[in-house]
Amino acid sequence: MKYHIIVFGCQMNIADAERVSAVLESMKYTQTANINEADLVAVVMCSVRKSAVDRVFGIVEKFKEIKKKNHGLKTILTGCVIKKDKKIFLNLFDYVIDIKDIKNISKLLGNCGSSRKSGPQTDNYLDITPKHSSKFSATVPIMTGCNNFCSYCVVPYAREREISRSSSKIISEIKNLVKNNYREIWLLGQNVNSYKDGKTSFPALLKIINNIPGNFWIRFTSSHPKDFNSDVIEAMAKCEKITPYLNLPIQSGDNKILELMNRHYTVQEYKNKIKELRKKIPDICLSTDIIVGFPGETKKQFNNTVQLFKDTKYDMAYINKYSPRFGTAAAKLKDDVTWDEKKRREKVLNETLKQTALENNKKYIGKIVEVLIDSKKDGRLFGKTKEYKTIEINNDKYQIGEIIKAKITEALAWSLRGKIIK
Ligand code: SF4
Incomplete structure (x- = not known):
């Protein structure tokens, strides 16, 4: 079958x-x-x-x-x-x-289709040993569900409330992956910062995972700015296996829109966290998620997001044009920004991002970085640096899944080029 x-x-x-x-x-x-x-x-x-x-x-x-x-x-x-x-x-x-x-x-x-109803839930499905689709990079869910009810999002309705996995099961899964030569471990959850298993908080979990012997990188997603705090920053700064990359979704650079989105932080609070992060980890690379054209977003409010992009100098951003989702609080608001205007705002942000990303990438020229190779094509290697930057190297002697060192020779907005360091 x-x-x-x-x-x-x-x-x-x-x-x-x-x-x-x-x-x-x-x-x-x-x-x-x-x-x-x-x-x-x-x-x-x-x-x-x-x-x-x-x-x-x-x-x-x-x-x-x-x-x-x-x-x-x-x-x-x-x-x-x-x-x-x-x-x-x-x-x-x-x-x-x-x-x-x-x-x-x-x-x-x-039952050959005689019943369309599923049976009772036994234990946490996340504890099922997965069939990993990659031999070197694994995702390890640490929690699922969400308690936040951001006004545009269906996740709390689809995945229900937050449930954290037992830390012992997470640790044993990661030990097993490391034993099998996995080089990159992504800790996953809708809001990893609110992970809690008894006394084990997210920063505590990060420290335990960091102490597992082996040559591997730790990454995590998604983070919520209201829960991303000094303890997580301290853990990121102290744990050498946590990569210097963070996706911290702000969604809008305007306080009124953030309030309508039910996000529970202000632009200034977000910026303060970035400032603290950059002070402790100067080489951190930063990405964010944005929704343009949220109901009622004026041009002035959108310009606050453009200003935020200029100030924060992101390396990457995932920009979405707002569309209402049935059942969410925002779906009851008038979707009053036209699709063309949403497209225009998306373009403006992309252009701003392109400039900061290129400026950031130029700083890598001449530097030596670690690279996890994830594919090969036409005599070239492709991979991600520790900072989660895409890199291309003119060489195909190394294997997919290896961590190598490369010297950066060229910077583009969305990627780097480099050569192998012997
Ligand atoms: S956007 Fe993220 S934090 Fe907000 S409700 Fe959706 S999953 Fe939860």
Whole structure:
């Protein structure tokens, strides 16, 4: 029996998909990259943007075609699914299952479709040993869910409240990965800063992981500026395995918009945290997430975001044009910024970012950096530096998954070029 898996969305969804694969393979399914030869197709969906939901509807159309030739094909939907969509998708998929209940897939398939309801949740699905999609970089979810209810976001409705994993299970999973030569460990969660297992807070967890012997890098995402504090900064500064890279999503550079977004921090508070971070870790690279065209965002308020970009000098930013999501508080507000104006604001921010990113990258010329090689093509190596910068090297003697040293010879806005240091 063969399964095909389709994943949409963020690293958390990829981590979920690795657990879905593990459960299916424990049932003796083998993975196929060809959807047409699959007996089972599992879709791990994302609900964050409407476009992601629309793509699932697109796939359903494809299923109809395949089922004409392959009558036995079973389809499963899981991942980030909100209640309203669940009702619709129950008519389009053979099974819709809560990601927390994926251990019950075998029971569902055993019932051959007689039940569309998933069984009771046993224990934390994140403790399922995943089938990692990479041999050198692994994601390790430490918590899931969110208590924050940012007004534009569906995650608290799709993933419900925060649940942290047991620190002992996280540590043993990472020890095992390090033993198997994994070089990069991404700690994942919707809000990693609010991780709590008894007395173990997020900074305490970082320190424990840092003490695991071995040559590996620690990265983490996502952080919420209201919970990102001096203790995390201190842990980042002291732990040599934590890479000097941080994504700290501000979403807007205007206090009124931040209030409407229900973010619980001001621009000044955010800037103070960046200042403290840069004081303790001068070589830190910084990225952020932004929503342009939030309901009611005036040109003046948008210009505050442009100013923030100029002041903060980001290395990277993930800029999204606002679109309302059903069920969120912001969906009740008038979506009054036109799509063209949203596109214009996105472009303006991208241009500002391009300048600061290039200026930042130029400072690397002549420096020696560590690089984790993640791909090879046409006699060239590609990878990421510790600072999470993309780098290209004219050499293909090294293997994917190796950490090498390179001297930076050229800086572009979105990447670096370098040569190997013997
Ligand atoms: S912190 Fe806000 S944006 Fe992030 S998952 Fe929670 S509600 Fe969504």
